[in-house]
Amino acid sequence: MKSVLVGVGQAGGKVATALAEYDDEMGFRAIRDAIAVNSAKADLQGLPLDTVLIGQDVVKGHGVGGDNELGAEVMQRDADEVMTELSGRIDSGTEAVFVVAGLGGGTGSGGAPVLAKELKQVYDVPVYAVGILPGRNEGSLYQANAGRSLKTLAREADATILIDNDAWRESGEGVAEGMAAINERIAQRIGLLLAAGEPIEDRSLGLGDDGVDRDVGESVVDTSEVINTLRSGGLAAVGYAESPASDEADDNVNVVTSTTRQALFTGTSLPEASTADAALLVAAGRPESLSRKGVERARSWVEEETGSMAVRGGDFPLATDRIASLVLLGGVERSPRVQEFMNRAAEAQADTDERSEGQQKRDAADAFRNDELEDLL
Numbered sequence: 001m002k003s004v005l006v007g008v009g010q011a012g013g014k015v016a017t018a019l020a021e022y023d024d025e026m027g028f029r030a031i032r033d034a035i036a037v038n039s040a041k042a043d044l045q046g047l048p049l050d051t052v053l054i055g056q057d058v059v060k061g062h063g064v065g066g067d068n069e070l071g072a073e074v075m076q077r078d079a080d081e082v083m084t085e086l087s088g089r090i091d092s093g094t095e096a097v098f099v100v101a102g103l104g105g106g107t108g109s110g111g112a113p114v115l116a117k118e119l120k121q122v123y124d125v126p127v128y129a130v131g132i133l134p135g136r137n138e139g140s141l142y143q144a145n146a147g148r149s150l151k152t153l154a155r156e157a158d159a160t161i162l163i164d165n166d167a168w169r170e171s172g173e174g175v176a177e178g179m180a181a182i183n184e185r186i187a188q189r190i191g192l193l194l195a196a197g198e199p200i201e202d203r204s205l206g207l208g209d210d211g212v213d214r215d216v217g218e219s220v221v222d223t224s225e226v227i228n229t230l231r232s233g234g235l236a237a238v239g240y241a242e243s244p245a246s247d248e249a250d251d252n253v254n255v256v257t258s259t260t261r262q263a264l265f266t267g268t269s270l271p272e273a274s275t276a277d278a279a280l281l282v283a284a285g286r287p288e289s290l291s292r293k294g295v296e297r298a299r300s301w302v303e304e305e306t307g308s309m310a311v312r313g314g315d316f317p318l319a320t321d322r323i324a325s326l327v328l329l330g331g332v333e334r335s336p337r338v339q340e341f342m343n344r345a346a347e348a349q350a351d352t353d354e355r356s357e358g359q360q361k362r363d364a365a366d367a368f369r370n371d372e373l374e375d376l377l
Contacts, residue, residue: 001194001223002095005034006086008115009071009108010043011132012036012101015183017047019100022187028195033089037082037115039063039074039107052085054078054111064106068145071110079118086119095223096126098190099157101149104134104142109149116156126227129157130190133341135165140348147345159230159330161190162237163269164337189240189269192326196221196282196316219292221282221314229280229312232331235338237276239268242324249291252323256283256294257301259325264305268327270337277331278310279303285323290315302327 007016013036023031036047039055040063053061055074064070075082090097099116101108112129119127131153134142154160168185169178230236241262243255260281264274279302283295299313306329318324332338 001030001196001226002032002093003030003194004032004086004090004094004097006082006097006099006115007034007036007049008075008099008101008112009038009105010040010102011105011179012099012108012112013038013043013047013049013051014179015102015130015132015186016100017049018183018187019191020049022184022191023195026191026195028191030191030194032094035085035089037075037107037111039071039111050085052078052082054082054107064110066106066141066145068106068110068149071106071108072114073110074107075111075114079114082115083118083122090123090125094123094125096128096227097123098128098130100130101153102132102134103146103149103153104132104138105145109145113149113152113156116153120156120158126158126230128230129153129160130163130186131160132163132186133165135169136344138165140351143345143348144352147342147349150342150345154234159233159236161269162235162332162338164271164341167269167271185240186269189238189326192240192282192284192316192324193226193238193328196226196284196314196326219295219314221280221312221316225280225312225314226328229278229310229328229330232277234277234330235270235332235335237268237270237273237329237332237335239263239327239329240324241267242322245285245289245321245323247289249289250293252285252289252291253294253297255323256291256325257298259323260298260302260327263325263327264302268329270329270332270335272337273329273332273335274305275332275334276306276308276329279306279308279312279330280328281311281313282316282326282328283313283323284316284318284326285320287315287317289323298325 005016007013020034036049037052041061044051101112103109241259243259303311
């Protein structure tokens with residue numbers, strides 16, 4: 001899937017960078033270009049991407065301070081500048097645009113939905129979002145921001161792939177260390193999804209022991225299957241797991257099915273997302289080691305587990321001694337995790353409103369006391 005990435009906000013810029021670097025390292029060349037957009041100049045410095053600084057006339061390069069309404073405002077004001085930067089990058093060879101953003105901060109949560117809407121008005125390709133939900137310990141402001149942003153982003157983008165920060169964070173990890181690990185996991189999963197179906201230039205990757213060219217698998221996934229899986233719109237999730245492969249395909253029937261179960265139960269970006277409107281299973285590995293019987297059994301299991309009759313499956317030829325299963329779920333709005341998060345966001349918003357109201361009362365009292373003092377003097 002030939003794609004252009006736009007990282008919005010601090011987290012968006014870092015994840016877009018990780019994705020572009022993973023794609024380059026693996027030689028997939030699915031990502032045609034990537035840029036980073038932010039209202040904080042410091043967050044753009046050091047990124048190996050072309051960058052766009054927005055909101056200079058409002059926040060002077062210092063960021064929006066977690067205010068996602070201000071983040072939306074500065075993106076709206078400078079949308080033309082961002083679209084101009086993208087105009088030479090999105091062309092007839094582009095199959096999708098991905099807007100990547102952390103939904104807890106100000107610029108990402110406020111600006112990503114605005115940019116997704118602008119892109120859909122101009123380009124006739126799918127505009128998807130990768131939205132990163134804040135963890136439970138990231139504060140009320142981040143929860144409230146993400147709750148508001150998620151609703152808007154899901155409406156404006158053709159589909160939004162959710163990444164729950166709590167899904168892959170391990171106990172004992174520091175914040176910076178944990179975020180770096182999460183970014184790597186996102187890059188691997190989304191990177192493989194974008195690369196599925198893309199031709200591998202090194203034809204030797206598909207040569208079996210008998211010398212027969214198997215660069216193209218028996219049922220290779222292509223871009224249309226990713227698009228069709230996400231066609232229902234709304235929210236999506238992606239799962240991944242891998243296991244050592246045997247040399248013979250017949251020995252890997254159970255390997256394919258077991259890694260698919262792990263991908264859905266323990267490796268998904270949105271825990272407990274097991275019901276979906278549509279799904280796509282991608283089995284990656286050397287063509288001679290991939291079991292068609294295993295892929296079909298795993299696809300049937302995903303169909304039964306998700307309750308969806310629209311489950312696609314296929315191969316992704318890859319030079320590795322392991323077998324990996326990547327599962328894309330479309331239409332996961334009914335997931336308990338989504339409902340749990342929205343409840344948490346609503347509570348955080350109520351808490352924020354209560355504190356704001358209390359501050360307004362204190363400000364009014366202080367103003368009254370100040371006026372009274374001035375009158376006395």
